[in-house]
Each structure stands twice: as C-alpha cells, then as structure tokens.
Amino acid sequence: MITLNHYLVLASLLFCIGLYCAIAKRNAIGILMGIELMLNAVNINLIAFNRFLVPGETTGHMFAIFVIVVAAAEVAVGLAIIINIYREKLSSAVEDFDWLKW
Amino acid sequence: MSGMASPVIFWVLAVVTVGAGLAVALTRNIVHSALFLVLTFIGTAGFFMLLEADFLAAVQILIYAGGVSVLLVFGVMLTRHGNIKLSNPLNRYKITGGIVAALLLLLTGGLILYSEWEVSPEALREQESTVSAIAVSMLSEYVIPFEAAALLLLVALIGAVLLAKGVKHSK
Numbered sequence: 497m498i499t500l501n502h503y504l505v506l507a508s509l510l511f512c513i514g515l516y517c518a519i520a521k522r523n524a525i526g527i528l529m530g531i532e533l534m535l536n537a538v539n540i541n542l543i544a545f546n547r548f549l550v551p552g553e554t555t556g557h558m559f560a561i562f563v564i565v566v567a568a569a570e571v572a573v574g575l576a577i578i579i580n581i582y583r584e585k586l587s588s589a590v591e592d593f594d595w596l597k598w
Numbered sequence: 599m600s601g602m603a604s605p606v607i608f609w610v611l612a613v614v615t616v617g618a619g620l621a622v623a624l625t626r627n628i629v630h631s632a633l634f635l636v637l638t639f640i641g642t643a644g645f646f647m648l649l650e651a652d653f654l655a656a657v658q659i660l661i662y663a664g665g666v667s668v669l670l671v672f673g674v675m676l677t678r679h680g681n682i683k684l685s686n687p688l689n690r691y692k693i694t695g696g697i698v699a700a701l702l703l704l705l706t707g708g709l710i711l712y713s714e715w716e717v718s719p720e721a722l723r724e725q726e727s728t729v730s731a732i733a734v735s736m737l738s739e740y741v742i743p744f745e746a747a748a749l750l751l752l753v754a755l756i757g758a759v760l761l762a763k764g765v766k767h768s769k
Contacts, residue, residue, distance in 0.1 A: 498608045500715055503645070506612050508706040510619050510638075512699040517623040519695030520688045525673050529622055529635050532666060536642045539654070547649040551720045554731045558740050560654055561732075564661055565747045569754030571666050575673040576761035583764065588677040591689065 503544035511537035522589045524578045528571060535567045608648060615641030628686035632671050639663045650725045653732050 510533060517530025539560045546556025578588055585592050618637035625631045639662040646655035736744050 498605050504710045512703040513619040513623050516695050516699040520692040522689040523686045526686045540645055543649045543651045548717050548721045551725055554735050557732050572758040573754050576758040579676050579762050582677045
C-alpha cells in the first residue's frame, strides 16, 4: 500500500538531489538541470497532495501546470543568458562569471 | 487495482527516477547528464500516471521530456567545451553542498514522518479522468492566471530570442 508519505519522501529525495546539483555543479547548464529537478519534485508533491487530500478537485493540478509554464519560461531565458555570457567569456563555468566581484 | 496502483510499479519507478536523478548530479559528461535528466522526467510522468493525473503526465512528457531537454541539449551544443567527457564537473562546494542537501533531506523527511495528514476516504477509490475538470477550472476559476501565464510565456520566449540573438551595437 503506497501512502502519501511515500510520495512526499520520494519528492524530497529528488528535491535534495536537485539542490545538490544546483549547488555543486560548475557548468551553468548543469545548474539549470538541477533547478529543473527541483521543480519536478515540487510538482510530484503538489499532485500527491491533490490526489490524497482533496481527490476530485484540481487545485494541485492547476498549480503544477503553472509551475511547468514558469519552468519552461525560466529555462528558455536562462539558456539565452548563458549563451550570451558565453559569447563574452568563452566559458560556461560559473566561476568565470565574476563581473560583480572586485 | 482498487484506486491505488500496485506498490511494485511505484518502487520500480522510484528506483529508476532517483537513480537517474543521482546520475544527473554525478555524471561528468554533460550530454549524459541531459540524457539521464530525460529519464528522470519520464519517471516523474510515471508517478503522475500512478497518481491518476493523466493530463499532467502527458504535459510532463510533451514539455519536459520533449521541449526542455531539447533546449538544454541545444544549450550544451551552442557553448563549446574542451573535453566533453569532463564538461560537467563538480565545483569546490561539492562537500558543503552534499552536507546542505543531506541536512535538508533529514529535516523534510523527519517533518513528513511526524506530520499527520487527513487523507480523504475518497482517495482509496479510483478517480475519473482529470482532463475535463482541468479544462473547466482553467476557463472559469483560474482564467486570469491562465491569461497571465500565456502572457508570461510570450514575453519570456521573445526575451529569450532577443537575448540569444545578441544586440547589434550600432555606431
């Protein structure tokens, strides 16, 4: 019998993997991948809460859809920024993005 | 199957998804990371199907496994790397980041296990398809957020195109 807790623990595991990926990656695209993992984990949480606590309603589904929309917008803009920075620095490692440090 | 899918499917999906997630974080080749990320997205879609969110599962595969991963692979392609086998290394925060992530996992895991949820008795029953319910609420209760999301996507994508194209400096 799979309960709500199973889904929540699984989602928090995925979220922490994504967090590790976002903290510990050197490549900016790797960091974006970590952020996508975290957003996915959040979506699992939202759907699981919707399914177990208020089945029949769609609030959790709507939230998940908006998370997906924002994630798609975020990854498009993020990649465009990375490509733009790459033109200037010829690198996609976050340690090289240090204009604001002096 | 009385509403709740079989535990075997859940555990298989959980092992595949978490394993692929770990591989995304630990692989040193960024193309492999992207491929494992696709596997994670498909595993998540499997969880959505287990949770009887059929529309979300389809959206997940279309947008994430189809769109976002292709965008990421294009990003990899457009930024040149010396040696692709070492293109996605860990930085100097690998130990600190691991500790932070493990602590957060312990914290959330503990909170989850100590919380008591009021699980609805309806949850044991098999649910109907969610597509029409989502359609109704999207065009009635959530119509303003729906339009705002459409505008956000338009603005973000135009902005992304402009940014990626680069500004031409006119003298």
